[in-house]
Amino acid sequence: MRIARFSTGDEMSFGVVEGDTVAAIAAHPFGELQLTGARFALEDVRLLAPILPSKVVAIGKNYAEHAREMGGEPPAEPVIFAKPSTAVIGPGEAVAYPQKLTQRVDYEGELAVVIGRMCREVPAARAAEVVLGYTCANDVTARDLQQRDGQWTRAKGFDTFCPLGPWIETAADPADLAITTTVNGEVRQSARTSQLLHDIPALIEYVSQVMTLLPGDIILTGTPAGVGPLEIGDEVSVTVESVGTLTNRVVARD
Incomplete structure (x- = not known):
């Protein structure tokens, strides 16, 4: 599974990358993933650093x-x-x-x-x-x-x-x-x-x-x-x- 962090406009989300689309998940990727139902084309989102670590x-x-x-x-x-x-x-x-x-x-x-x-x-x-x-x-x-x-x-x-x-x-x-x-x-x-x-x-x-x-x-x-x-x-x-x-x-x- 590929987990991305991405933005659409001013909104930032985590999502699961599936082929050329990304399916948004609720909250964060730690623990059980829950899909929100929102789906975007990869070409329409901006990929961010996949995580912001404490260190x-x-x-x-x-x-x-x-x-x-x-x-x-x-x-x-x-x-x-x-x-x-x-x-x-x-x-x-x-x-x-x-x-x-x-x-x-x-x-x-x-x-x-x-x-x-x-x-x-x-x-x-x-x-x-x-x-x-x-x-x-x-x-x-x-x-x-x-x-x-x-x-x-x-x-x-x-x-x-x-x-x-x-x-x-x-x-x-x-x-x-x-x-x-x-x-x-x-x-x-x-x-x-x-x-x-x-x-x-x-x-x-x-x-x-x-x-x-x-x-x-x-x-x-x-x-x-x-x-x-x-x-x-x-x-x-x-x-x-x-x-x-x-x-x-x-x-x-x-």
């Missing part, structure tokens, strides 16, 4: 080759950091390049996990019980600031630096999905989630030992090798097999 917990260096391209060895334990909820944007929205503050902004295509219920200290064997589904993500990063600061909050926390979408796929099996990132149609990243150093159950167990996860919270599972710079005017797309494609254009920040 985005991201995993660094979770593909061996990416760890090496960043100048280090793969970590023994997951490396976690946070992106603010204000960084989240949806498909088709613009990534704002803050030229006054950074001279290098990179794409990082990833698979994102959407948490389905409040949980803490979840054992890996039960991790699937707390997952609503999966979506595509781009962990946009001001690479020069990351290197200068020695920690990642500023580099990864700018407004618009966490595109998510186009919807939440509840039926995907995340164990071995292809991830591809393109810039202006050219493939820059290509990998599979089977190459993750720490798989999704392990990540949920690790993160939930540290903090309580709430419905709608996001775990970014890490980016594969091939990260690189974006320029103003570029169109960047992240495609995850069985999930969909997230596309955003880069613009100058005012």
Whole structure:
């Protein structure tokens, strides 16, 4: 099942995507879904970020080759950091390049996990019980600031630096999905989630030992090798097999 968050005029709703239509659901997508009876053509709605999380917990260096391209060895334990909820944007929205503050902004295509219920200290064997589904993500990063600061909050926390979408796929099996990132149609990243150093159950167990996860919270599972710079005017797309494609254009920040 694909669950989208969308707007029609000034109205925002959640809905179930079925082919080229979306059927609106009452309230939120957590728990039993209740259809309202309203149905819209996908081309007539605006897809939004599929969820507005209380927090985005991201995993660094979770593909061996990416760890090496960043100048280090793969970590023994997951490396976690946070992106603010204000960084989240949806498909088709613009990534704002803050030229006054950074001279290098990179794409990082990833698979994102959407948490389905409040949980803490979840054992890996039960991790699937707390997952609503999966979506595509781009962990946009001001690479020069990351290197200068020695920690990642500023580099990864700018407004618009966490595109998510186009919807939440509840039926995907995340164990071995292809991830591809393109810039202006050219493939820059290509990998599979089977190459993750720490798989999704392990990540949920690790993160939930540290903090309580709430419905709608996001775990970014890490980016594969091939990260690189974006320029103003570029169109960047992240495609995850069985999930969909997230596309955003880069613009100058005012």
